[in-house]
Amino acid sequence: MKIGKVIKVSGPLVVASDMDEANIYDVVKVGEKGLIGEIIEMRGDRASIQVYEETAGIGPGDPVESTGEPLSVELGPGLLEAMFDGIQRPLNAIMDKVGNFLTKGVSVASLDRNKKWHFVPEVKVGDKVEPGYIIGSVQETSVINHKIMIPYGIEGTVKSVKEGDFTVVETVAEIETKDGIKNVTLMQKWPVRKGRPYVRKLNPEEPMVTGQRVIDTFFPVTKGGTACVPGPFGSGKTVVQHQLAKWGDAQIVVYVGCGERGNEMTDVLNEFPELKDPKTGESLMKRTVLIANTSNMPVAAREASIYTGLTIGEYFRDMGYSVAMMADSTSRWAEALREMSGRLEEMPGDEGYPAYLGSRAADIYERAGKVICSGSDDREGALTFIGAVSPPGGDLSEPVTQATLRIVKVFWGLDAQLAYRRHFPSINWLNSYSLYLDKIGRWMDKNVAADWSALRTEAMSLLQEESKLEEIVRLVGIDALSEKDRLKLEVAKSLREDYLQQNAFHEVDTYASLDKQHKMLKLILSFYNLSNKALAAGVYLDKLLKLEIRDKIARAKYIAEGEIDKIDGIMSELQDVIDKIITEEGVANA
Known part of the structure; x- marks a missing residue:
């Protein structure tokens, strides 16, 4: 592919010319160090690129090379217990390679290419398979059995399948398709901005039990539902999210620290491994994926971090698990949208946010749901999305909160006055609501107590x-x-x-x-x-x-x-x- 060149640098936004062969949302490598970026706008042969790393040192004339692929994540054994940044770079592996600080242009595979996993097949030669069909499993942690599914684009008959220890890139099965033999590994890739397919969505009725009385009794959320937790500074949004991650009735937890303070992510990292899972007695990290994009990390990667978390959540949902995703906070994600929109010189909407803020927010929340998974007629999975919102000064009329409230069905309104009185969770029972009450009420009357x-x-x-x-x-x-x-x-x-x-x-x-x-x-x-x-x-x-x-x-x-x-x-x-x-x-x- 033809190599372009930088003609303008504006913070995380880089404009490159001679990019007529590239496509929107292609991942590119910018400069001699190969900084990772994504094309977000094309005008003629000029590409506007949001770079996911610090752009200091990049200047006009530097090379820009398109990979020809959209921003994607690697999905396979090794996700659980790991901590990634906003574009799925493993922070522990980066620390081992370059030390305690992110170095520009550092390249580390998202999933460990050397670690071997024991694969147990669940299909035999001659079986017909289609996308999403489970062909075997890997015991990833002591509490989670990682199901290996046929990637999208492969459909046919099993020609060979092996049992044993494999890395994520070694072939475990061969599928005979109309286009020839296709190899299946333990790992697959998926573009983050595209929702993973499913057979159909179901009506969510079963509550996600959190163990928090104000939530479960008065403002419950279903498995596969959406909720938002808006509140001013110091009202306890992060405490509520931590409690939901610890105690929520979900088999997998995906926790996205989107633009959060570094010390709060440090608390999560220190607390979660020590927390005992009430269901298994094991560490909570055994069923958790952490995505950390702290407030001092590049702003563009903050925007990508929510999509990365959603795609990982959908992947575990497709295995038939109930997944809870916490995003703390979507306001920081919206601020990243606003910054990039401003640098693109787009027409601003309310308070400088882009006019498409509402549709982008709907895109991410609508990926939650309870579904019949692909490759099966009876496998059900659920992805519950709980987003914290940080309105400036606690003003719930600001655009991010209003855009969120138009989409979600549960509103847990945090009250600073309750928090100052040491009343936690500081969810105000007079202005919060849940639109799932009737459904969950019927479920509770049937399964818990008639009254x-x-x-x-x-x-x-x-x-x-x-x-x-x-x-x-x-x-x-x-x-x-x-x-x-x-x-x-x-x-x-x-x-x-x-x-x-x-x-x-x-x-x-x-x-x-x-x-x-x-x-x-x-x-x-x-x-x-x-x-x-x-x-x-x-x-x-x-x-x-x-x-x-x-x-x-x-x-x-x-x-x-x-x-x-x-x-x-x-x-x-x-x-x-x-x-x-x-x-x-x-x-x-x-």
Whole structure:
């Protein structure tokens, strides 16, 4: 292919001439060091290239060579437990090669070419195969069996298949197709900007259980759903994302640090290997892929990092796994779009963001979903996408938040005031929402408890009532309220402090199963209903509020998962205590 030459350099944007043989989205190598870039605009024979590395030292006249291929990722054994940058360069391998700092033009294969994996075939000679068909597996980590699938573009009959130890580039099977013999290796490539095919999308109904009570009970997300976590600086977006990564009911976690602070990615790297997976007892890293593109890394690679994470997530989804992808944060991704758009001198939209911000955001969120996987009629996989948004100054009317809210179905609105009061997760229950509630409510009523939806509705109405009553209290004082309304305030306070508030650093309170959540919620609402009954019988509210059983209700969150039957004991005790008070009141009145 003809080699072009640089005629203009503007930060990460390089313009090259004599590129008439290249195509848009081709990967190119810029300069003598071969910096990796991607063509994002073509005008005649001039190509505008976003370079994924620092461009200092590049100048007019430097060579530019197109590879003729789009930006792609390598998919195969070796993804799990690894940490990559935004364009899938393995950071550990780079550190071993050049030290602690990224060197310009450094080239390292994404997947280790020397490590051998034990391949166990699941097909035999003569079997007919098509794209996505599983031909065997590799035990990649102690908890994840990596399925080896037929790459797209290959369809035919198995001519030979081998069992044994292979590197990712060695042939494990030969497929006889109408175009001749095709070799299949443990690794395949896929362009990041193109979604991986599937048979059809399914209606997501099953919740992705997170163990976070405010999410699972009030604002749940489905497996294959989309959610966003917008909030101002310091409101706990990263804490929420970490909790979802640790405890979310997904078999694979893809965590993308997109433009995040370096020290926060360091926390992730230090924490995740030490975290015990509650399902397997192994390290959480055994089922995690980390993509780190920190705020001091080249801005163009930040834009690519989300697509890299999505493609890896889709690959594991195609194996039939449930995948959770966390992007922290999509605002930094949008800022990278804005910077590149500005350098291309495109017409700006709101606040300088490109006019296509909404469609690009839709592109990435729409790649989530629950699907019937290619190559099978019954293999189901799910990719759940949870994106953090960092609106400047907490202004939710800014373009990135608004573009995101038009697409996602779950909104967890973080509140700085709650965070300052040390209420975590600081999800505001009055302005958050989930459009999956009806579907998940039916699933919960069927699979957890028949009264789940009714309890949730009652609890939410109490929290909303509290907001109205607090307005009255601010105007005329609490003495103006009836005893019934004062009871509502007390129970809403119990819901806030004993149920919604959760300590991420407490070994028991950090996670609550659906059964425990149901028992806790029922206990708090039983106190409310029984106390109303007592008030109707003439018992004074002060007497009810001073009951010792209230301390046991408040401490129910610290009851371990293996002992949640104790909550039933507290429920029985509560019933006896209230009945006794009502009886005593009746005797006294008689």
